[in-house]
Amino acid sequence: MRVTALLVAVMWLDVLRGPAEGGRSHAPWLVALAGLAGEVAFTALEALAAAAFWRVLGRRARWSELAPRLLVASSAETLAVSIAAGRARLPHVWGLMLAGPRAMESGGPPHGIAAAFATFGVLAIVRMLISAALQARVARATFPAALLMVATMWLVSRLAAWWTFDLLQGRSFQP
Amino acid sequence: MSPPVRHTVRGELAAMLGLAIATVALAALGLAWWRDGARSYERPKWTPARFVELSPAADGAGERWLVAVNLRCPHCLAHLHALARRIERRARPPALGVIVVDQSVRPARLDLGVPLAAGAWWDSTQVWRERWGRRVYGETFRFDARGRLLSATPAGTLPDSTGSRM
Secondary structure (H helix, E strand, O other): OHHHHHHHHHHHHHHHHHHHOOOOOOOOHHHHHHHHHHHHHHHHHHHHHHHHHHOOOOOOHHHHHHHHHHHHHHHHHHHHHHHHHOOOOOOHHHEEEEEEEHHHOOOOOOOOHHHHOOOOOHHHHHHHHHHHHHHHHHOOOOHHHHHHHHHHHHHHHHHHHHHHHHEEEEEOOOO | OHHHHHHHHHHHHHHHHHHHHHHHHHHHHHHHHHHHHHHHOOOOOOOHHOOOOEEEOOOOOOEEEEEEOOOOHHHHHHHHHHHHHHHHHOOOOOOEEEEEEEOOOOOOOOOOOOOOOOOOEEOOHHHHHHHHHOOOOOOOEEEEEOOOOEEEEOOEEOOOOOOOOO
């Protein structure tokens, strides 16, 4: 599983390097590495939260087992990011369906709810399904229980993103 | 209690504490968001006396288009310049101006590189944010000659042609 996670990390690096090279950045590799570091940090936190959830539910799921699996589950997201960045040539409808509304937006999303759910598409669902399947195996839980946990965590993260966007909108680093 | 059992109990307590802290933080964020949304704000009305004049308005007869500009916001300035270019060819252009927002001290000098017939105004008392409840930089307020709001449109939109991107 760790080798697969390493391969997914390489996929992330490649996906993030594309937009960085297309932009005005002088060091696209550095931008891609920073993006990968962000993704790994996010996955580490997600694994920490998932481990805590499982423990509260009376199951043992070690962080060190969850983290590489969650990184593997994020492989679906690499494709979504690639579509949203315009690297995968797809009809708009397919892009919208697979990667979510972010694939269609030309400017920034107009409000918090749009920003929070801009990533919701088929590939986001696939990521949740893979994550639930892998976590169910680690925690020795049923797939529906794992899916419920993953979906709850996703929804909570979207709510936090929505509220934070709305509260911060208009600050200097926001559109 | 044997050491492994004690270790498990401690782990469960730590997990519960972590989730409880995260839940409280989320609830606090939700409460802040709800309170923010529940506040009622004034409908924007152009009252020059509420703002500090940085450069005088040359024309007060027609429409005024005032852009909410934060001086550290590049896209606000880009929008202002685009707007100036779009209206310069008109026979009777509206008077373009700026409201400098989220600026704690009065700007020493202001040269935004475009003619500002409706003047430049410093929002020293946070009217734009606190009274009008606005927060998106680059928004253009279109007022009639009496100061009544006709429209408020985001950056990148031509104010008298809603939906028309620049």
